[in-house]
Amino acid sequence: MTHAIVCDGLTKRFGAVSALNGLDLTIAYGELFGFLGPNGAGKTTTIKLLTGLLRPSSGTATVCGYPIALRSKEALRSIGYVPDNPYLYEKLTGREFLSFVGDLYSLPLGGRAARIDGILERLGLEEKRDELIQSYSRGMRQKIALAAAMLHQPSVVFLDEPTVGLDPKSARMMKDVLREMCSDGAAVFVSTHILDVAERMCDRFGIVNMGKLITTGTMADLRILTSSGAANLEDIFLQLTEVGPGISQPLGDSTD
Ligand SMILES: Nc1ncnc2c1ncn2[C@@H]1O[C@H](COP(=O)(O)OP(=O)(O)O)[C@@H](O)[C@H]1O
Numbered sequence: 001m002t003h004a005i006v007c008d009g010l011t012k013r014f015g016a017v018s019a020l021n022g023l024d025l026t027i028a029y030g031e032l033f034g035f036l037g038p039n040g041a042g043k044t045t046t047i048k049l050l051t052g053l054l055r056p057s058s059g060t061a062t063v064c065g066y067p068i069a070l071r072s073k074e075a076l077r078s079i080g081y082v083p084d085n086p087y088l089y090e091k092l093t094g095r096e097f098l099s100f101v102g103d104l105y106s107l108p109l110g111g112r113a114a115r116i117d118g119i120l121e122r123l124g125l126e127e128k129r130d131e132l133i134q135s136y137s138r139g140m141r142q143k144i145a146l147a148a149a150m151l152h153q154p155s156v157v158f159l160d161e162p163t164v165g166l167d168p169k170s171a172r173m174m175k176d177v178l179r180e181m182c183s184d185g186a187a188v189f190v191s192t193h194i195l196d197v198a199e200r201m202c203d204r205f206g207i208v209n210m211g212k213l214i215t216t217g218t219m220a221d222l223r224i225l226t227s228s229g230a231a232n233l234e235d236i237f238l239q240l241t242e243v244g245p246g247i248s249q250p251l252g253d254s255t256d
């Protein structure tokens with residue numbers, strides 16, 4: 001069976017800045033993977049490389065068995081992507097927007113409306129579905145962007161800092177939806193710098209700092225790696241990245 005995601009020496013430089021440096025990473029179907037790192041670590045760059053939005057300076061990435069840099073139609077159809085700042089059509093209602101996304105993916109019309117309504121309901125957006133997106137809160141925008149990314153039932157979904165702006169109930173709802181997608185066999189790749197969310201949401205973690213993957217593992221694996229006393233992901237993260245208490249401080253220029 002092919003893996004959902006395989007990165008082999010994936011590297012991206014922007015001039016003198018090494019945004020991502022030799023990433024080797026394999027992610028299986030069914031996995032909910034948390035990609036963690038401080039601002040400027042290279043998370044967004046990695047996701048853009050894995051969705052074919054950026055070309056690597058060197059190395060390769062395969063997603064669902066497709067070399068993603070080629071951006072084949074098949075490859076793009078098999079992935080879903082929730083950017084950190086989703087581009088939405090303000091003058092469409094939630095339902096209209098999702099129907100438009102359905103057009104982009106040539107989703108069959110039969111059953112489309114029911115699927116859209118089902119997803120809107122699952123994400124707690126049913127009351128807002130006929131209102132213009134311009135009236136949506138940041139959290140609702142995150143949710144409608146997720147709805148758009150999952151509409152075509154992708155096999156791999158990327159979410160860039162998805163829980164920023166979500167209240168606890170919405171974050172829980174999103175976690176449950178992502179978990180269901182994994183149970184149905186999809187791989188989910190979530191980047192975040194908010195550690196308690198990741199700790200509750202993900203099966204396995206990768207910790208990235210200054211463009212380098214420091215380590216990967218489950219919570220149990222990571223605990224073994226760090227010295228005794230690392231009780232939670234935050235302690236582990238701080239030990240492994242050695243950035244001190246100000247983890248939300250940018251290490252370099254960030255595009256966030
Ligand atoms: N388009 C770009 N041009 C130049 N530098 C960039 C660009 N995109 C990202 N970078 C740099 O690459 C590094 C990693 O950025 P990014 O992947 O956005 O980090 P993260 O998402 O982890 O906060 C940062 O130093 C950032 O300034």
Ligand SMILES: [Mg+2]
Nearest residue numbers: 043044084256
């Ligand atoms: Mg980012």
